[in-house]
Amino acid sequence: MTEPETLTLDLDGWEGPLDLLLALARNQKVNLREISILALVDQYLAFIEQAREIRLELAADYLVMAAWLAYLKSGLLLPRDPEVEPSPEDLALRLQLRLERLNAMRDVGARLMARDRIGRDVFARGSPEGLRTMRKTLWQAEIFDLIAAYGRISARTRPVMHIVADRPVMTLEAALDRVARLVGSTVDWAVIESFLPDGASDLFRKSALASSFLAALELARQGRVELQQASPFAPLYLRALR
């Protein structure tokens, strides 16, 4: 068994409590399957005690492991309580399995590193010519894309002629004539719609209404009619001013 002093000096070298436990277990110089868990626990606790005596800062996980091992030790020594699950023997077995597992990975890690490795033992070609992949772009476009593009360009750059469809409209001049004439023939207030031609199509009525309204405003500005409306959107009345 290694002297505790040596271990203390080496503390920085341990990769955690399991690593330390494995080193202690290996020092029993037997197959890991036959190690004495109790002896191992004693060695670990002794090591931790030693470290504390010389006031070495111990990482928390070392102390956690110490607490767990102390618990395991008492379980192994005291008369068995069948109520406690898992049994201390189970726990000891698992600890041993963990140590075996880590030990196995350490072994095969070393065996891996010792294999004939590229760049150390075996070598690839020193100056390979290299394989080249020539990327060739396969351009894609459909005939529709082409035609649509030309339509787009033409739309964008050609002088555009706007053709307005011939629609039935009443011009402002016609409305002025008509409203001036009709308002002169009555004395009472008359609603503006009564100045519109009868039997006109819907579209023509709209045009006539808009033009007649403008005509009414113009005639009012000229002081020839007066207008009256109770509220917004209420009927609009006209009568001639004399």
Place this chain on the structure above:
Amino acid sequence: MTAPDPLVRAVEAILFAATEPLTADAIRAHVGEGANVRAALDRLAADYAGRGVELVRRGDRWHFQTAADMAHLLRRDREEPRRLSRAGTETLAIVAYHEPVTRAEIEAIRGVQISKGTIDVLMEAGWVRPAGRREVPGRPLLYATTPAFLAHFGLASRRDLPGLEDLRAAGLLDPLDLALEMQADTNEVVKRSEQD
């Protein structure tokens, strides 16, 4: 291959792993003084004669290289489909409808400058080719479409391209205005028929 002797194997491994051609002396530094490196090199050269890899001598240095007649196999072409950009499509359309055209004319028709790469892409695709020069000051290069262009777009000739009237009928010309106007007309018809 017949199994070579240890020295030949050593020289073979050394030359294979070397990052540059080696002189016989440099090889000897690895295998030990007194070794008959020249004999080993001759044996190797004979072993590899006619294979895909050859031992060659350049001046007083030796190295392995792949056989010259295998060079074409070390390259591999890979085709990557890629959609033509909007600028590319428009430029191609202008060349197709107006060929032969100069770059300046293409820009005038597009109303936008085109980058050098745009025509390059069309030439790379094999759809556009240079077609002489226009005999005006500066003698600008002319561009025209290729037979491959017709083949790709399934056209027997450029005359198969739809004309402006066809485009207009298909709603591809000034499509926004037309669509709105048509909608207005439709609405009116609906109202009228409702009144009837």
Place this chain on the structure above:
Amino acid sequence: MTAPDPLVRAVEAILFAATEPLTADAIRAHVGEGANVRAALDRLAADYAGRGVELVRRGDRWHFQTAADMAHLLRRDREEPRRLSRAGTETLAIVAYHEPVTRAEIEAIRGVQISKGTIDVLMEAGWVRPAGRREVPGRPLLYATTPAFLAHFGLASRRDLPGLEDLRAAGLLDPLDLALEMQADTNEVVKRSEQD
């Protein structure tokens, strides 16, 4: 060597020229579909058996490398590849023998947290790669080895990992819940001792 047929020569040249191990499919991309690349590879492997250079298969990839017994001649004036730390070596072994494996599982076996850099070094070396996530709460990342790992360590497949069968037979590669369970026990003991 006897002069090989054109396909064998082609495969030979391609593998010599390649900067990394190639799959049969990658070789086929150079020599053409329908070529019996596997037969050519077998013929090449036989041709080179016992020479200073060998054709080896690593996973599903093939490459030429110098014969292992030439190592003593080639090592001179070459730097050793970077030495892996103990943590790195153990972590690599755990990934290789347990893959795919999570970081928590690696830590459970090592009994200590692994620093961020440990897995990074293995990934940078090209030996370890992320391999999806385990579909459990938290969806932890899984790690596995790469084709380059097999190539570097001269393994024809993961089955060639040293001692793999023995470890499996001994139950040392079983799922890790046992080890994890014990860690849970440890935590519980800590809680209990804190309460005392």
